[in-house]
Amino acid sequence: MSNKTKTEGNIITALIRKQIFIPIAALLILSIFNLIVDPSFFKITLGHNSDGNPVLTGNLISIIDSGSELAILAIGMTLVTAASRGQDISVGATIAIAGSVILRVLCGTNSRPEELQAPIIVAFLVCCLVAMACGAFNGILVSVFKIQPMVATLILFTAGRSIAAWINNNELPVVKDKTFSIFGNYIPGIPIPTPFFIALACFVIIALVMKFTTLKLYVQSVGLNEQTSRLNGLNPAFIKFITYVILGLCVAVAGLIKVSRFSSINYSVVAKDIEMDAILAVAIGGNSLGGGKFKISASILGAYVIQFLTTTLYKFDVNSEALPAYKAVVVIALVVLSAPIVREKITALFKKFKSPEKAESKS
Amino acid sequence: MKQGIAYLAEDRKRDGIVGDLSVRDNIILALQVKKGFFKPFSKAEATKFADEYIKLLDIKTASVETPIKSLSGGNQQKVILGRWLLTHPKYLILDEPTRGIDVGTKIDIQKLVLKLASEGMSITFISSETDEMLRTCSRLLVMRDRKLVGELKGDELTQKSIMNTIAGGEQDEQQN
Numbered sequence: 127m128s129n130k131t132k133t134e135g136n137i138i139t140a141l142i143r144k145q146i147f148i149p150i151a152a153l154l155i156l157s158i159f160n161l162i163v164d165p166s167f168f169k170i171t172l173g174h175n176s177d178g179n180p181v182l183t184g185n186l187i188s189i190i191d192s193g194s195e196l197a198i199l200a201i202g203m204t205l206v207t208a209a210s211r212g213q214d215i216s217v218g219a220t221i222a223i224a225g226s227v228i229l230r231v232l233c234g235t236n237s238r239p240e241e242l243q244a245p246i247i248v249a250f251l252v253c254c255l256v257a258m259a260c261g262a263f264n265g266i267l268v269s270v271f272k273i274q275p276m277v278a279t280l281i282l283f284t285a286g287r288s289i290a291a292w293i294n295n296n297e298l299p300v301v302k303d304k305t306f307s308i309f310g311n312y313i314p315g316i317p318i319p320t321p322f323f324i325a326l327a328c329f330v331i332i333a334l335v336m337k338f339t340t341l342k343l344y345v346q347s348v349g350l351n352e353q354t355s356r357l358n359g360l361n362p363a364f365i366k367f368i369t370y371v372i373l374g375l376c377v378a379v380a381g382l383i384k385v386s387r388f389s390s391i392n393y394s395v396v397a398k399d400i401e402m403d404a405i406l407a408v409a410i411g412g413n414s415l416g417g418g419k420f421k422i423s424a425s426i427l428g429a430y431v432i433q434f435l436t437t438t439l440y441k442f443d444v445n446s447e448a449l450p451a452y453k454a455v456v457v458i459a460l461v462v463l464s465a466p467i468v469r470e471k472i473t474a475l476f477k478k479f480k481s482p483e484k485a486e487s488k489s
Numbered sequence: 490m491k492q493g494i495a496y497l498a499e500d501r502k503r504d505g506i507v508g509d510l511s512v513r514d515n516i517i518l519a520l521q522v523k524k525g526f527f528k529p530f531s532k533a534e535a536t537k538f539a540d541e542y543i544k545l546l547d548i549k550t551a552s553v554e555t556p557i558k559s560l561s562g563g564n565q566q567k568v569i570l571g572r573w574l575l576t577h578p579k580y581l582i583l584d585e586p587t588r589g590i591d592v593g594t595k596i597d598i599q600k601l602v603l604k605l606a607s608e609g610m611s612i613t614f615i616s617s618e619t620d621e622m623l624r625t626c627s628r629l630l631v632m633r634d635r636k637l638v639g640e641l642k643g644d645e646l647t648q649k650s651i652m653n654t655i656a657g658g659e660q661d662e663q664q665n
Contacts, residue, residue, distance in 0.1 A: 337529075339526055339527055341526075343521060344526070346510060347507045347510065347514075350508055350510060351503075351508065353503050354505060355507070357496065358518050358519045358522050359522040418509050419510070
């Protein structure tokens with residue numbers, strides 16, 4: 127590459143312009159902050175859980191563990207945002223539906239069965255179908271009826287949790303089978319939490335899809351200029367629809383992890399406010415919420431930034447009631463810093479710093 | 490498009506460019522759609538196509554990565570033209586391709602149209618400038634208010650006869 131010939135200043139400015147710079151910078155700032163205030167934040171210890179399996183514990187582990195659902199959702203949310211120029215605010219409620227469906231299939235009519243009524247894979251597939259149907263419902267409202275995405279998804283946002291409760295007759299089923307809890311906890315013998323592996327698998331799958339299909343180009347052109355895309359032979363409505371279905375699939379996976387964590391579900395609390403965090407992840411990733419160009423890797427990093435932030439705040443014994451307020455302060459700082467107008471200013475500042483140095487070195 | 494028809498639309502901003510995408514992506518867009526969802530061009534292939542048409546049409550751009558919206562109007566139009574030429578159409582419809590672009594590019598495009606026509610491509614050239622039509626057309630249809638009012642061929646193609654056809658006819662309206 128020609129990077130070597132570039133001066134250091136150019137590399138820095140180029141780096142700042144790069145989209146992925148924002149989440150990486152945010153992660154760095156948070157890490158440095160933790161390192162200064164309390165280096166033990168990064169300590170990872172090997173212990174044993176109640177089942178006698180070796181498990182790693184530590185703040186970093188808990189970040190990659192509990193950030194998984196958000197990261198998976200960020201994938202779908204990025205696509206939806208890019209294609210339909212709006213966000214899906216029903217993901218939290220749809221997770222409740224998805225989780226409820228899994229438990230319903232696993233437990234049957236009895237809410238506390240001794241044995242599983244159906245194989246887990248069957249339950250998961252049914253849950254995928256239901257979640258994709260929810261996505262398709264949103265997708266049709268947005269693409270065919272041309273309703274604003276937030277308004278269209280408001281329907282499921284409002285109704286989702288009561289539908290979830292209705293699926294199980296308002297009972298709270300509990301799965302006693304140990305194998306089911308693998309997805310949200312640990313695989314026996316492996317000390318790293320399973321959700322991380324599931325998230326990793328999702329990243330690999332979406333990376334492959336991006337590589338072997340033209341999804342990225344299509345979604346970007348539909349998000350940027352629908353009219354042109356149509357004249358070029360694309361079907362904008364269908365592409366928007368597809369992004370919602372993909373988000374539905376992401377929701378199904380996130381739902382599986384969520385219910386597996388506790389082997390049960392609480393309809394009104396499960397995945398609460400996760401839709402806002404998912405949208406935030408997309409924004410922190412530097413993607414325009416107005417659609418168009420996108421970078422999924424940046425959104426995924428954005429998701430982990432949010433989780434990092436939450437874990438840091440917990441670490442400092444911030445009351446869970448007050449947590450959102452603290453979070454908001456940091457988020458405002460991040461979003462303002464990443465605004466194009468501020469970044470341009472920073473770039474200009476860097477150039478100013480660099481040019482007198484260059485002049486000195488020449489003379 | 491599948492029948493080999495390409496349509497270069499009149500409103501470049503609305504119907505032509507995909508503003509934030511790179512010149513490369515803009516050039517390959519139509520061909521990529523034609524090729525299919527599961528057969529994406531590799532970056533190298535796409536760059537090869539883009540470079541080929543940037544050279545052929547003499548598009549002035551910093552690189553293939555440059556977002557198309559930062560190009561001048563004329564160069565944007567050339568990119569869109571390149572996009573359609575890449576699909577190797579049998580029949581090309583150009584709707585006001587020279588509107589709102591600089592004189593040099595205008596002549597470039599007119600020359601290109603003549604060259605393509607001589608190579609056997611059928612081209613419909615829609616324009617509201619008579620001298621441009623004289624330079625490019627072999628057969629000219631004058632239309633007013635969605636109605637065909639005259640057809641001129643070969644030797645009849647002169648500035649005067651065109652003006653007469655436009656101004657004349659049963660109605661005394663001026664074409665704008």
